[in-house]
Amino acid sequence: MNWILLLEQTLNGFQFGILLFLLAAGLTLIFGIMDLINLAHGSLYMMGAYFAATFTQWTDSFLLGAMLALLASMLFGVILEVIALRTLYTRSHLDQVLATFGLILFLNEFVRLIWGPIGLDIPLPDVLNGSLELFFGIRYPAFRLAIIVVGIAVAFLLYLLVSHTKIGMLIRAGASNRQMVSALGVNINLLYTIVFGLGAALAGLAGLMAAPIMTVEIGMGEGILMITFVVIVIGGVGSIRGAFVAALLVGFIDTVGRSFLPDILGLFVSNDFADTAAPAISSMLIYVLMAIILAIRPQGLFPPKGA
Amino acid sequence: MKLRLLGALSLGAMLIGQVALADTVKIGFVTTLTGGAGAIGNDMRDAVELALDHLGRKMGASDVEMIYEDDTFKPDVGKQKTEKLVKKDKVHFVTGYIWSHVLLASRNSVVGKGPFMITSNAGPGPVAGKLCHKDFFSTSWQNDQTTMAMGEVLNQLGIKDLYIMAPNYAAGKSMVAGVTRTFKGNIVGKDMTKFPAQLDFSAELAKIRSVNPDAVFVFYPGKHGMQFFKQYSQAGLKDKVPLYSAFTVDSLSLPRLKDLAAGSLMTQFWAPDLPTPITKIFVQDYRKKYGRYPTFYAAQSYDTIMLIDSAVRAVNGNLSDKDGMRTAMRRAAFPSVRGSFKYGNNHFPIQNFYLRKVIKDSDGNYTTRIVKTVYTNHQDPYAKDCKMSW
């Protein structure tokens, strides 16, 4: 076993996990508090990336573009909530799935109409384009390191927000007992809009940080949305702590599986089979993980109290 | 007298028939027009339109109707669109096809059902070998050929340890098969990644760094190629391990990759600086009309239209004369971007393959230049499995 490789892959898995966490945090909050299954969360991720590409082009600075894109994503989320999603809170999960699926279709075409079918790039500043020497002689791409740093910072801020502020208290209260919060005279509509805007900004942040790695294109949010759902379900719907743990778990399994599975499989079956079957099996691993966890704990790892 | 009248009548009838038969040539073109690969399909469509411009929008006396269909990068959708072209639009030629898996899925809906099928890019082994058919032609290459040429180049460069990466779909497998067929050194690592879903190559790049091979060979068409080059450089591998490729760097990605690809080596059957008269006109007019260098996808699509034109002219627009058109196409007597060439028994071109290098042209645009000829008049290895002869 090559320890340096394992360490580097762990870092890669961690980076992917952090990205998943940014998406999952918003999704699980919206789900836990408004009881809304929002399939269009992936579209918010896509919007974040497109906004960032456009604003980076306008301002000629990735940093400035990213800031503006963050604001734009939040604003976009708020508008979406007020116009379309608000009416869905009281509906069945089935209705929500369908209506937000309709939104995905709409937003994909909307983006195609505005930005064209081809997709965009986000050029990175030179500082982020290279690689850095870490401990044990590991070289790691600077931008991926930046994703990890930003992600951890956001996770920490979220922790502060949720457990040490008044709005955080309301969010926690909303997640465990919605009726009670509104009965206590809290402006629940405003709380919902704020939470949705926060979730949209987090999704946008994930989108704009993934964009330089994955290219900005239509439908970019759909593949990762499914994995995000897996994350929040494993973590327990509504639990940010659960989302954090599950995101890192899923990121780690996915990356390490992709890296080592061909060799591990090669011990048992022919190499050719291992080479071609391994990518599929590693994609499958996270779903197997979810099925096992749900079979043992039908409400995920960290079911929020009271739910 | 009577006989003569009859003869005149039947001649007249034939002439009328001829005129009536010289109806519109309907050509279906299946490609990818949306999503990340949409740029490729767009380039192919531009080349088709340029070819039609050059022909004055007519093939002989016949009008031409082009029907473009978007396969959205999915074999099942491509198949459905192909079926529509054949059954509903009743086209005479079904062409296009970037992706090998889309072509393989769609083939049965065309071949043997009436129309000719001409692939403008994809060239998976089966359609060149066991599944070759009298109504199937290619204006590109067979998948293995280009990477076989790359294998030779790597041998000549004295590469001992090679790491290979390609997407896990029909063409990716052929490309890998091609390079392993001719490369004589050791293959120290191979990754087949999920296509088109996987765009983040961090795990694979870490493996490359840990294995530290003499060279890396990749096949990543479209936007995947661009992402790979970017991430390769971001991971700090660009100056450590030389990167060779096939169909990965093209005229669409070069303006965006710029220095990241400078000096990069690849093999190909064509390059914009190929000294043939048609290539000169094609590249010049293409750049004038669209303001960019054409890709090899574009060149092949241009050839597709010219091949059809040669067939339609040979039968004077009598599109029911399929034998006549087939004979004409087998002669490959059309002005091709690759110069004159011959068709093999399996209707795939027997052609040269060149080593190309990324350079900056005099106007500061990035393009490629031919370094040398690797193969002369090369025929694909599947031709011997094809039972057809003519």
Add this chain to the structure above:
Amino acid sequence: MNWSPRTAFITLLMIGLGAVPLIADGIDEPFYTVMFSRMLILSIGAVSLNLILGYGGMVSFGHAVYLGIGSYMVGIGTIHAIEDGIEWMGNGFIHFAVSIVFSALVGFVIGAISLRTRGVYFIMITLAFSQMFYFVAVGNEKYGGDDGLSLYMRSDFNGLFDISNDNTLYYLNFVILLASLYVSHRIINSRFGMMIRGAKSNEQRMASIGFPVFRYRLTAFVIAGTICGMAGVLSANQTEFVNPSVMHWTRSGDLIIMIVLGGLGTLFGPVIGAVAFLFLEEFLSGITEYWQLIFGPMLVLVVIFARGGIDGMLVLLDGWWNRYSLKNKA
């Protein structure tokens, strides 16, 4: 049955579907037979899902897995029939039989695990299982992997009928659709069906009366799977091509959309929905490349305003009709 706009519409729809090949041949546009054939096959899938989703309230987001099972049975069978000359593997009756058995088995395993969860967890775990099967198909190089399998023959029915003819295949689809509607009708109105419907609205009550809710639900889950597996067999024959995308989660989503669009928990709703869905796709994509720009909001509006789907609107129409005719009689 009393005559009403709704029964008239449904009767006309079914008669119309029965006459499609005749009309298509009449106007020399055989392409429409193919197009409507797809509608029939997806209708069968939707009817089967409606059994558990519409009547039982089990929101399975992985129903397309059975389409995949049926399709791959035909794909794998015909490959061996042609390449290895094993004739029985190309037999359509065997394709149906194997698909039914295998779908039932898979349905049993998925159901037994998933039905222990509720709500969104149920949605996600059924999705997880379908994704697993999806990736099994993707990873299985022997049977085409991601690239899929092209079929060089359609299933052979011992010369009883020959589905290499598109019209014959169409009528086979039609007959199986009618059969699945009949089976649905019988199940829904049986004691078993009452119980499934009862558990949808109040699970605790049914359990406390002494019904084994879990076992009944599992049975319904398995039945729905086997019917959809048959749709898979037909689908592979129709497209003459099998690849993993037949069981992609978006296909499961399409089935759900069809049901809701047509009318959740009504006998003919899924058929109406499947026809409307594919018709809209064909029609709107003919008008504009950006057809989803129209289809997306339409879906949102249907969910928000037309709660019973198209069938719900027909029921409304019936109401007006009844009042109108009553007034006239009085």
